[in-house]
Amino acid sequence: MSAFDEWVRSFWPAAMPVKRSEQALSCLGAGLGLLFTAWLCGYTQGLDNPWLIAPMGASAVLLFAVPASPLAQPWSILGGNTLSALVGVACATWLGHSAPVAALAGGLAIAAMFSLRCLHPPGGAVALTAVLAGPEVSDLGFYFALYPVALNASGLLLLGLLFNNALRRRYPHRPVEHANAHGTRDAIPRDRLGFTPEDLDAVLEARGELLDISRDDLEEILQQTELRAYRRRFGEIRCEDIMSRDVLSVLPDASLADAMAQLAEHRLGALPVIDEDNRLQGMLYLHDLLTVDLDDAALSVRSQMRRQVSTCRADWPITYLVDTLSDGLEHKVPVVDEDRHLLGIITQSDLVAALFRVSLETYSVRS
Structure with missing residues (x-):
């Protein structure tokens, strides 16, 4: 294949690894967002034909189709559109309405968005709209940035927040913290x-x-x-391959003194808490008992156990446990079935031993 053919083929877009269900939800969200924005503008202004400016369609694509993008975050949508409107109106007011002024407004809007960390591609279109849209926009002057631009952006953003969070999308897209769980300066x-x-x-x-x-x-x-x-x-080593099956556990209504004695006898740092049907209820950690009066008859395991704990399934690859057992405060992960029946438990030592064994076998094969 010639270099020219390769160059021509490069124009063909790569496949998008997006589920069809996500594509459908993106279309639905954008439609609802624009419809809500149009209603909000008409309701607040008392107009039969509210202004819904064209760049909001581009904002809707970002907000509902790629909500994880840095260009689709709330400050980018609200700040980028409003700031670009102000730049466009200023250029039109001082320099007139022409194509060169529109080009200047687009460039300055990008510079302003970079400076205030609110880069938003539709902002460039908003700046051009402020210069070239005609007398209806020029008569508004700087009010154009407030209405329709800021009101359009606010309405779209409000519906976006509700829609994306209802679908359990992480929006606003906050970074995941990976700080050392022990509070030291060492990297995880x-x-x-x-x-x-x-x-x-x-x-x-x-x-x-x-x-x-x-x-x-x-x-x-x-x-x-x-x-x-x-x-x-x-290879795929499963959790069931390395878990301990004969698991020591405690009932929720057991006394803290009995639980402490069991922890001390077996030199354990934690115990799974199960009910009479062997369903996992939580975990009881030794360090949670250090400041508790163990002789207080009113306190039971139920009062001190942690109900929100990480678990895994027997058929999961052990690599899913690396983050949980290495970077967090949990040193044991219960293995449960779909009904939360306790099947076993995996400790940091189990995981280290398994990874070490795999490394030895891999080294032997290569040698």
């Missing part, structure tokens, strides 16, 4: 080998261009890719 264990956050920051700085993905999302994608590559190289 996962970041001490392989690529580090500093490596990623250095690469991004060397590229020097804006990527339409947050740094934290990019880091998470790379880490998940590493885990998949590890499973491909070393």
Whole structure:
């Protein structure tokens, strides 16, 4: 294939790895957002034909189709559109309504959005609209930035917040914190080998261009890719292969003194709490008992156990436990079935031993 053919083929878009259900929800959200925005503008202004400016369609694409994008966050939508309107009106007021002025307004709007960290592609269209839309816009002057632009953006954003959160999308798209759970300055264990956050920051700085993905999302994608590559190289060891099946446990109504005695006798740091049907109710941790009066008859295991605990299934690959057992405060993960019956438990030692065994076998094969 010639270089020209390769160049022509490069114009063909790559496939989008987006589920059809997500595509349908994006279309539905954008339609509802624009409809709500039009109603809000008409209701607040008492107009039969409210202004719904065209750039809001582009904002709807970002807000509902790619809500994780840094360009689709609340400040980008509200600040980017409003700021660009102010820039466009200022250029039109002082320099007139012409194509060169519109081009200048678009460039200045981008510079302003970069400066205030609210880059939003539809903002460029808003700036051009302020210059070229005609007498209806020019008669409004700087009020154009308030209505319809800011009101349009606010209505769209309000519906976006409700819609995305109802679908359990993380919006606003906040970065996932990976601070050391013990409060020390050391990096979390996962970041001490392989690529580090500093490596990623250095690469991004060397590229020097804006990527339409947050740094934290990019880091998470790379880490998940590493885990998949590890499973491909070393095989699929399941949680049921390494879990302890003869698990010591305690009932919710047991006394704290009895639970403490069991922890001390077996030198354990935690005990699963189960009901009479062997269903997991929570975990009782030794360090949670250090400041409790164990002789208080009114206190039971139920009063001190943690109900929200990480669990896993027997058929899950053990690589799913790496983050939980290495980066957090939990050192044991109960293994449960779909009805939360306790099947076993996996400790940090179990995971380390399994990974060490796999490493030895891999080294032996290569040798």
